[in-house]
Amino acid sequence: MLEARQLSFHFSPDAPLFDSISLTLNAGQWVGLSGDSGAGKSTLGKLLAGYLAPFEGEVSLDGKALPKSGIQPVQRLPQSPELAVNPRWRVGKILREAWTPTETQCQAFGVQPSWLSRFPQSLSGGELQRVCVLRALVPKVRFLIADEISTMLDPITQLELWQALKQEAEQRQLGVLVISHDNALLERLCPQRLHLSGSQLTPW
Numbered sequence: 001m002l003e004a005r006q007l008s009f010h011f012s013p014d015a016p017l018f019d020s021i022s023l024t025l026n027a028g029q030w031v032g033l034s035g036d037s038g039a040g041k042s043t044l045g046k047l048l049a050g051y052l053a054p055f056e057g058e059v060s061l062d063g064k065a066l067p068k069s070g071i072q073p074v075q076r077l078p079q080s081p082e083l084a085v086n087p088r089w090r091v092g093k094i095l096r097e098a099w100t101p102t103e104t105q106c107q108a109f110g111v112q113p114s115w116l117s118r119f120p121q122s123l124s125g126g127e128l129q130r131v132c133v134l135r136a137l138v139p140k141v142r143f144l145i146a147d148e149i150s151t152m153l154d155p156i157t158q159l160e161l162w163q164a165l166k167q168e169a170e171q172r173q174l175g176v177l178v179i180s181h182d183n184a185l186l187e188r189l190c191p192q193r194l195h196l197s198g199s200q201l202t203p204w
């Protein structure tokens, strides 16, 4: 279980972003997170994945602090994949940075063999996003923080990406936090949904 307990966080002391918010994500559970622009959804995702530390409260995985090094069991998938890759590496090296997906997995995520010898700048944002999502599914991953990952995809590719991710998550009992402005998408994917507003997290 990934648990955030009574997190408080701010970038400026005059403007608290969260005030003692808590949330849990169980193995295999899909939770949707919505909220106005600037409410702090991405920041909460970064806290849950250990990219940022809360001022108060704690994030734990099965009762223990997140590991400080090595392959992270909570993987954050950001909206802009180009910021998450080494531009000097070819796509094949990027994809296989921590593990080697099977051909079937590449097909399921629509990752074409011809992309692997190219540099990431030559892929479209949506193509690179699919590479990055598959890259994150390392055998040790337990939870995914998917932060607006399908915004740049056309509707059919979006559907294919979520179907592939659903299948992997079901097989491996991954818990997934889906951050999105698209309420219809959240309703379709996530039986539980939370809304972040005014420093508080509420179910909707």
Ligand SMILES: Nc1ncnc2c1ncn2[C@@H]1O[C@H](COP(=O)(O)OP(=O)(O)OP(=O)(O)O)[C@@H](O)[C@H]1O
Residues within 6 Å of the ligand: 011, 017, 035, 036, 037, 038, 039, 040, 041, 042, 043, 044
């Ligand atoms: N490193 C930073 N330094 C200062 N302020 C920051 C920093 N990162 C984010 N912020 C501010 O914190 C607030 C929350 O940002 P965050 O990206 O978490 O919001 P969000 O809900 O994900 O927004 P959006 O839906 O627009 O992506 C914003 O007002 C943002 O400007």
